[in-house]
Amino acid sequence: MTSATTTATTAATPAAAPKGLLASLNQPKKVKEFSKKELVDMFRGLGSMLRAQINTADALKYYCHGLPNKAMVDALMRVREDINAGINVHEAFRRTGRFSETIIGLIQAGSDAGQLHYAFKSLAERLKSELFFQKQLKKATITPGVIIAVLTGAFIVSQVKIVPQVEEMLNGVNAKPDGMTAISFKVSHFTQAVWPVFVIAVIAIAVTIFRSAKVRNLILGFTMSRWRLLRLLIMSLRQMTFISTIKLLHSNGINLAKSIRVSANSVRNTPFYAELREAADKYENSGVPLSTAFAKYTSVDAQVTHMLAIGEKSASLDNQLEMLCEMYEEDSQNHMNAFSAAISFLVLIIAVGLIAAVFVGTFLPIFLMGPKMMQGAT
Numbered sequence: 036m037t038s039a040t041t042t043a044t045t046a047a048t049p050a051a052a053p054k055g056l057l058a059s060l061n062q063p064k065k066v067k068e069f070s071k072k073e074l075v076d077m078f079r080g081l082g083s084m085l086r087a088q089i090n091t092a093d094a095l096k097y098y099c100h101g102l103p104n105k106a107m108v109d110a111l112m113r114v115r116e117d118i119n120a121g122i123n124v125h126e127a128f129r130r131t132g133r134f135s136e137t138i139i140g141l142i143q144a145g146s147d148a149g150q151l152h153y154a155f156k157s158l159a160e161r162l163k164s165e166l167f168f169q170k171q172l173k174k175a176t177i178t179p180g181v182i183i184a185v186l187t188g189a190f191i192v193s194q195v196k197i198v199p200q201v202e203e204m205l206n207g208v209n210a211k212p213d214g215m216t217a218i219s220f221k222v223s224h225f226t227q228a229v230w231p232v233f234v235i236a237v238i239a240i241a242v243t244i245f246r247s248a249k250v251r252n253l254i255l256g257f258t259m260s261r262w263r264l265l266r267l268l269i270m271s272l273r274q275m276t277f278i279s280t281i282k283l284l285h286s287n288g289i290n291l292a293k294s295i296r297v298s299a300n301s302v303r304n305t306p307f308y309a310e311l312r313e314a315a316d317k318y319e320n321s322g323v324p325l326s327t328a329f330a331k332y333t334s335v336d337a338q339v340t341h342m343l344a345i346g347e348k349s350a351s352l353d354n355q356l357e358m359l360c361e362m363y364e365e366d367s368q369n370h371m372n373a374f375s376a377a378i379s380f381l382v383l384i385i386a387v388g389l390i391a392a393v394f395v396g397t398f399l400p401i402f403l404m405g406p407k408m409m410q411g412a413t
Contacts, residue, residue, distance in 0.1 A: 069134070082155030082156040084098070086152045099115075113131055114128055125140075141157065141280070145157075150287055165276065168272060168367060174375070183382065187389060191230050194223045194226035195227050198397060199223065268370035268371060273302050274335060277301050293315075295315035314331075315328075325347055
């Protein structure tokens with residue numbers, strides 16, 4: 036009996052394993068969202084066709100015709116099929132998994148208000164603005180980082196490969212290093228001992244920062260607390276992002292509480308996300324004014340709450356939100372220019388320091404020890 040049971044178990048195990056493997060392989064993979072550049076072009080094209088009185092399904096079909104991005108063609112054709120089947124526009128876009136919740140919320144706002152063309156146009160403008168500032172940030176950070184990495188690599192190579200050859204030449208003629216030459220050789224010895232650990236640590240830190248949002252937020256929060264210009268830049272960008280989203284939603288007839296909740300998705304993984312959702316709940320359930328909810332439960336600038344209070348009292352909330360958007364866009368551009376200038380100056384100082392270190396470590400010992408080397412050879 037035991038033998039039969041063992042045989043049955045052994046026979047069932049190989050059959051169960053393939054099932055588990057197949058189940059893991061059949062799990063749906065996470066779909067990647069489209070890039071902002073592609074979305075800007077798409078919403079521009081769809082918005083222009085809707086303004087020309089072309090219905091949404093036909094606009095999707097016409098836009099897909101000749102489109103080189105096959106993934107986008109497949110997604111938009113699925114959206115078109117769902118719309119023809121009677122599914123709401125925003126739900127059809129959501130079912131593709133290719134669009135963020137913020138975009139879905141704006142499409143829903145335009146659809147509910149009967150102004151889908153305006154929603155598409157606003158999305159294109161908003162994404163274009165985000166893309167512009169994203170490029171500015173990358174230009175201000177990635178290029179200097181590459182320059183510093185290349186110069187650091189040159190310094191390590193000079194200390195590990197070139198300086199030991201100079202030291203060996205001096206030892207060959209029995210010339211004893213002194214002064215700056217001795218210090219240079221000690222720096223070379225230290226670099227040779229620690230450079231593998233240093234490189235591995237830098238790679239590990241870079242991978243951790245790239246893969247972990249918590250680590251990025253922790254480092255960014257610490258840097259913002261120490262560098263006022265960076266804090267002003269990041270706060271301006273974040274506030275511009277969610278205020279412009281609130282404006283788009285509210286101007287399309289979506290109530291404020293829902294507008295704030297949807298706008299929170301545009302600043303997900305930041306402290307503003309939880310703060311905005313809490314402010315929306317307090318505004319909707321406790322009956323407190325919007326400006327009071329923002330003042331108590333969020334960390335927005337005092338100017339935001341002040342202008343929101345003016346908008347509530349004068350029934351001009353849309354105008355105040357538009358003014359806030361324009362103000363923070365200008366502030367973000369000014370802070371971005373100042374940040375780029377500061378980073379360029381900092382990179383220049385580091386580059387000069389690294390080049391000087393390479394020169395001092397490599398060539399200075401030869402210049403200083405040249406006479407001794409000639410005497411030793413004689």
